[in-house]
Amino acid sequence: MYQYDSFDQAVVDARVAQFANQTERFLKGELSEDAYRPLRLQNGLYLQKHAPMLRIAIPYGTLSALQLSALADIASEFDDGYGHFSTRQNLQLNGPRLEQVPAILRRLATVQMHAIQTSGNCIRNVTADHLAGVAIDEVADPRPVAELIRQWSSLHPEFLFLPRKFKIAITGSSADRAAIAVHDIGLGLRTSNGELAFDVFVGGGLGRTPIIGQHIRAALPKAQLLNYLEAILRVYNLHGRRDNMYKARIKILVRELGISQFTDAVEKEFSSILADAKKISAMGTTGPGLIRDETWDSLFQNFPVPACENFSESEIAAAETSCITHAAANPGFSRWLQRSRHDHRQPGYAAISISLKDGVQAPGDCTSAQMHGVASIASQYSFGEIRVTHHQNLVLPYVRIDDLPDVYRQLQDLKLASPNIGLLTDIIACPGGDFCSLANAVSIPIAKAIQSSFDDLDELFEIGPLELNISGCMNSCGHHHIGHIGILGVDKKGESFYQVSIGGNQGPDARLAKILGPSFAEHEIPDVVERLIRCYLGLRESKTERFVDAVTRVGIEPFKEAVYVSAD
Amino acid sequence: MSVLINTTGIVKDSWKIFDGDASGIIAADKCLLPVGELLAQGGVWINHAKQVGVVLTPVDDPTSLTPYLTRLTLVAIHFTALTDGRGYSQARLLRQRVGYTGDLRAVGQIGADQVLPLTRCGFTEFELADEQTAVTALQLIKLQTPVYQSAVVNTNIVPLPGIDRARALTA
Numbered sequence: 001m002y003q004y005d006s007f008d009q010a011v012v013d014a015r016v017a018q019f020a021n022q023t024e025r026f027l028k029g030e031l032s033e034d035a036y037r038p039l040r041l042q043n044g045l046y047l048q049k050h051a052p053m054l055r056i057a058i059p060y061g062t063l064s065a066l067q068l069s070a071l072a073d074i075a076s077e078f079d080d081g082y083g084h085f086s087t088r089q090n091l092q093l094n095g096p097r098l099e100q101v102p103a104i105l106r107r108l109a110t111v112q113m114h115a116i117q118t119s120g121n122c123i124r125n126v127t128a129d130h131l132a133g134v135a136i137d138e139v140a141d142p143r144p145v146a147e148l149i150r151q152w153s154s155l156h157p158e159f160l161f162l163p164r165k166f167k168i169a170i171t172g173s174s175a176d177r178a179a180i181a182v183h184d185i186g187l188g189l190r191t192s193n194g195e196l197a198f199d200v201f202v203g204g205g206l207g208r209t210p211i212i213g214q215h216i217r218a219a220l221p222k223a224q225l226l227n228y229l230e231a232i233l234r235v236y237n238l239h240g241r242r243d244n245m246y247k248a249r250i251k252i253l254v255r256e257l258g259i260s261q262f263t264d265a266v267e268k269e270f271s272s273i274l275a276d277a278k279k280i281s282a283m284g285t286t287g288p289g290l291i292r293d294e295t296w297d298s299l300f301q302n303f304p305v306p307a308c309e310n311f312s313e314s315e316i317a318a319a320e321t322s323c324i325t326h327a328a329a330n331p332g333f334s335r336w337l338q339r340s341r342h343d344h345r346q347p348g349y350a351a352i353s354i355s356l357k358d359g360v361q362a363p364g365d366c367t368s369a370q371m372h373g374v375a376s377i378a379s380q381y382s383f384g385e386i387r388v389t390h391h392q393n394l395v396l397p398y399v400r401i402d403d404l405p406d407v408y409r410q411l412q413d414l415k416l417a418s419p420n421i422g423l424l425t426d427i428i429a430c431p432g433g434d435f436c437s438l439a440n441a442v443s444i445p446i447a448k449a450i451q452s453s454f455d456d457l458d459e460l461f462e463i464g465p466l467e468l469n470i471s472g473c474m475n476s477c478g479h480h481h482i483g484h485i486g487i488l489g490v491d492k493k494g495e496s497f498y499q500v501s502i503g504g505n506q507g508p509d510a511r512l513a514k515i516l517g518p519s520f521a522e523h524e525i526p527d528v529v530e531r532l533i534r535c536y537l538g539l540r541e542s543k544t545e546r547f548v549d550a551v552t553r554v555g556i557e558p559f560k561e562a563v564y565v566s567a568d
Numbered sequence: 569m570s571v572l573i574n575t576t577g578i579v580k581d582s583w584k585i586f587d588g589d590a591s592g593i594i595a596a597d598k599c600l601l602p603v604g605e606l607l608a609q610g611g612v613w614i615n616h617a618k619q620v621g622v623v624l625t626p627v628d629d630p631t632s633l634t635p636y637l638t639r640l641t642l643v644a645i646h647f648t649a650l651t652d653g654r655g656y657s658q659a660r661l662l663r664q665r666v667g668y669t670g671d672l673r674a675v676g677q678i679g680a681d682q683v684l685p686l687t688r689c690g691f692t693e694f695e696l697a698d699e700q701t702a703v704t705a706l707q708l709i710k711l712q713t714p715v716y717q718s719a720v721v722n723t724n725i726v727p728l729p730g731i732d733r734a735r736a737l738t739a
Contacts, residue, residue, distance in 0.1 A: 010714040018713070022681060030700070035679045038651055121651065151716045157685035158660055161653025238659045276664045 001062050002302045003386060004112040012109045015116055018163040019043050020102035027099065042160060043105070044090075044118030046437075051095040053184055053435065054104060055118040058388050060128035060146035060170070061089035065358050065375040066383040070111040072371035078104050083371070085356060085364040087428060088167070089127050089388045091116055094435050113515065116154050118277055121162045122250075123153035123233070127169045131390040133303060134351050134397045136343050140177070140189045140196055142170040144299040145225070148291070152226050159233050163240035164248035166233070167205070174508060178392060181213045181510035182206055182482060184250045185232060192219040192542035196296070202232060202262070203254030206476035210512050211251040214259045216266065224270075227277065231270035239265070266445040305382035306398055311348035317403040319348060326405045333408050335419035335457060341404070348401055352382075354394040354411060355418040355426060362444040363429040364392030373414040381407050390479075391428055391467075393421065424466045424533070425451045428479055432472030432489065433496070439472035441489025441496035445472055446525055453526040454533075463533055466547045467506075482506040484548040485532060486513040487525065498525055502532065503551040514556050517564055530564055535562035571702040573683075574693050575709050578702055581640060581695075583621060586613075591615070600644060603628045606636060614639050623675070626654040630662040640670055645691075647676035656689045663690035666684075681704035684713060 004012070019039075026036040040047075044055035056071065063071075071091055075083045078100050084092040096104055108114055118125050126149045128142040129135065149168060152158070159166075169183040180186025186201035198220040204213025220228050236250045255263045277290070311319070327334035342351040354374060357363050366374075378386045378396055381403050386394035400409055411417040420426045427450060430436065432443025447470055454460055469483030473490075480486030482504040489499050497519035504513030520528055533547075535558055540550045551559065572581045583600045584593050593599055599617040606613070607624045613620050614636075621642030622631060633640065643662060646656040655674065662668045673693035674686050683694050683705040696702045 007714060011716060014711075014713045018711075021708075025704070030678075030704070031681075035650065035681070121653075152714055155685075156717050157688035157715075158656045159653070160685055161651050161656065223659055234657050234660075238654055242652055242654075272665060 002143070003065060008151070009109070009112070012112070012116075013112045015043070015114060015155065016102065016105045016109050017118075019105060023098065023102055038120060041120035042117055042122055043120075044115035045101055046119065047097075047098070049183045052098050052101065054093045054096050054101055054115060055086070055116050056083075056091045056093070056113060057118045057125040058091060058107060058412065059115075059150045060126055060132065060143050061388040061390070062132075062143060063386040063388060064111075065379040065386065067111045067113055068371050068375040068378070068386055068461045070093045070107065070113070072368040072375065073217050074104055074107055074370070075344050075367060076368040081369075082361075082365055084362065084431060085366060085388050085392050085394070087364075087390050087392060087477060088118075088125060089390055090125055090128075091388075092431070094431065119165070120160075121164050121166075122160050123156065123162075123166045123168065126150050126153070127167070127178055127183075127390060128233070129171045129173060130387040130395050131177060131342060131397070132172060132352055132387075133305070134344050134346070134349075135173050135175075135177075136345050137175050138345070139174075139191055139197065140172045141170040141300065141303055142187075142189055143235045143303050144296075145187065145189065146170050147302065148226070148299055149229070159237060160283065162233070162237055163242050164245065164250075166236070166250065176507045176510075177389075179479075179482065179510070180204070180505040181508075182210075182479070182506065183213065185229065186213050190219065192221075196222045198222065198225060198228075200228065202266075203251040203259070204510075205249050205251045205394075206479055206481045207249065208246060208474040208476070209249075209252065210476070210481040211255065212510050214254065216259065216263050216400070222296055223292065225291060227273045227290070228266075228270055228557070229268050230272055233271050234273075235262070235265045240343045244263050248370070299316050303345075306385070308346045308349060308398065309400070312396075313347075316348045316401065319400070323401055323404055330405075332417075332419065333405060335461065336408055336417055337404065338461075339419045339421040339423065342395075344398075346398070350399050350401055350404065352379075352396040352399045352404070352407060353389070354396065354419040355421050356393050356416070357420060357451070358415060359448060360415075362431070362434075363427050363447050366394075370414050370416055373410070374416065377407060377410050391426065393426070419457065420460060422465045422467075423460045424454050424463055424468055424529075425460060427451065427468045427470060428483065429470040429479035430472050432470070436472060436477075438475055439489065440474075440491035441472050442522075443470045443472040443478060443489060445524065446487060446489075446498065449522075453530065462543075463537070464543060464546055468529070469504075469505075479506070480504075481512050482510060483513060484546070484551070485529065490519055492519075496522060498522065498561070500525075500528055500532075502556055503546055503548060511552075516556060516560050532559055532563045535559050570695050570697060571696050571699050572693060573702050573706060577706065578699075579693070585623075586672060600642065600643070603632065608630065610636055610639075613696060621671075624655075624658055626652055626658075628658070630658045630668075633662070633668065634666055636664065637668060640668070642671045643668060644673040644675050644695075647674060647678050650677045650679060650682065654679075656685065659686070659689040659691055680708055683709055688715065688717070732738055 025031040078096045079093045128144045128146045133141045168185045169178040170187045171178040172189040182204045188199035200217040201213035202216045213311040340353045382396040427447045429443040429447040431440040468485045469480040470487045471478035471480040486501040488499045499519040501513035501515045505511045598619040600621040619641045623644045675695040
């Protein structure tokens with residue numbers, strides 16, 4: 001994975017010093033609350049209900065074992081001994097003290113981490129496919145691109161005060177595990193005439209006005225990537241709405257102008273930027289120029305493939321056989337394999353998902369002991385590398401097949417071997433009203449109630465792949481709009497209710513879920529989910545027709561009936 | 569009382585703002601005009617005043633200043649809110665597209681912590697709320713802050729990671 005050079009380190013160290021100074025001036029009363037707010041937000045710090053929340057960036061979801069151990073230490077030293085992995089591949093600490101935040105940032109900087117632009121109206125942490133670099137369906141590794149964008153966007157002086165937050169996601173595969181259609185900018189890596197190029201999508205997003213992103217550029221040459229991003233950002237910065245924060249995301253600008261007029265504006269700005277770049281280099285300096293092939297090559301070299309064994313076919317066959325034998329004798333291992341093992345580009349290896357959805361802890365929560373444990377397993381079995389997924393789970397990207405039983409056993413010891421990846425109880429949920437000051441309703445208790453009413457593994461496997469997403473308010477951090485089942489907390493005259501929608505989907509076939517009807521009380525939700533599931537099981541054509549496929553085929557009416565009519 | 573600074577210290581503001589009443593402005597003055605006045609009566613002012621400057625609001629297009637480029641010695645960009653970042657883009661356009669090389673002043677809602685990014689977008693002068701803010705801003709500017717982007721100033725650092733960076737670091 002990428003290692004900071006001395007320049008990267010200097011940038012992060014300087015930001016720590018700058019933030020420490022800003023916080024000190026705020027605490028001394030030299031900086032007003034209003035003046036401090038955007039500064040702390042640009043550094044991932046919210047002043048929340050019970051305590052501040054610090055959001056630590058995990059750029060494109062890639063972590064080293066050393067970094068995960070440091071996060072574990074920080075969580076126990078400065079917080080209650082756990083962290084929350086978010087849908088944006090970040091880690092949130094829910095209880096540090098404001099005065100301690102500079103010390104946390106200092107500690108993070110020692111392991112090449114930071115909290116730069118994890119909130120605020122600026123370019124946020126760049127996310128990418130959690131199977132980047134190991135997936136078999138990948139055109140190219142999105143991580144070098146994401147790292148380039150991380151650096152370009154970090155403290156970019158022009159784009160620190162955008163109309164609203166700005167999220168960029170990148171995928172290197174047509175399967176799109178990064179949900180690029182619901183980001184302000186989504187980038188898909190493609191090849192065009194044998195050269196790396198980008199498919200660019202713009203104006204996607206969830207929140208209170210969910211919109212699927214539109215295709216704005218095919219085959220953008222890799223040399224011009226940053227110029228094109230700059231063009232989109234500048235058009236947005238100058239013309240995005242600032243009169244109403246709910247209409248300030250780029251998706252609203254794209255919708256109001258129409259994609260064709262918006263595209264014209266971007267293309268015009270883009271040509272001008274390319275012309276400016278020439279003019280500036282004619283002045284004898286290096287401007288915001290093109291990215292040369294040589295630069296791209298060295299960027300990719302910054303993400304070397306670890307020294308995997310080159311197994312012979314017979315060695316791989318033997319490892320697979322032993323895995324099968326082991327699974328036959330151990331149904332728990334067998335189930336876990338079915339859900340957690342992903343195909344790997346390197347023969348003899350697998351990528352392994354670690355579920356952070358055991359039904360006991362809140363979705364995405366991980367204790368310091370578990371983080372240390374995963375770090376140690378990663379060091380022993382996965383070249384010291386871990387990935388964070390936008391499903392709020394972890395991944396060990398390089399595990400030998402013959403090591404799978406050992407890895408399973410060790411994860412079991414950490415209570416991290418739930419065999420529910422991609423199933424109904426693998427719920428995506430925001431922290432909700434228990435922690436977040438924006439929330440209208442709680443999310444975590446809803447998730448736990450559903451998880452405990454679906455605690456039969458046979459039943460879960462029978463139901464098959466299902467994504468259930470919960471957001472505690474319409475800011476949609478739990479991505480409920482793209483859940484196969486989406487649950488949204490709403491506030492009605494001071495009381496919490498939940499709106500249920502179905503048929504959402506992410507990935508290349510991204511769709512928004514449709515609202516079933518009137519909302520429900522908190523205690524009704526597990527029963528509503530049960531009814532939806534029973535309805536699905538009754539009408540599916542075969543076991544291979546997933547819940548979301550069945551909704552697409554028959555529409556929401558039968559589900560509506562199952563939930564409302566027979567409920568009377 | 570607001571305090572004007574450049575990147576090295578507090579400076580005296582010698583500009584007179586035209587606010588619709590020309591009676592107090594004499595030929596020897598430096599006149600700061602709203603952009604509408606410049607576009608409508610620019611020729612008259614340029615002949616009348618010693619020096620002419622212009623104030624851009626967040627909705628004004630900096631490329632509209634192109635015809636007056638050689639006669640403008642000050643452009644002020646007004647920030648209506650600290651969190652309204654349009655002025656940063658306007659400044660870059662003015663420097664990198666229009667090619668304006670005179671003084672560029674940030675006025676309105678800006679604080680000491682904004683001075684560094686403003687400088688990097690091409691601003692040279694900053695009108696701050698009070699002396700304390702000005703003193704803090706001047707301290708912050710002095711810090712050597714490494715940055716990734718080649719914005720308007722320091723266009724000659726090579727920030728891209730990899731081979732370019734390695735060369736820059738060993739140079």
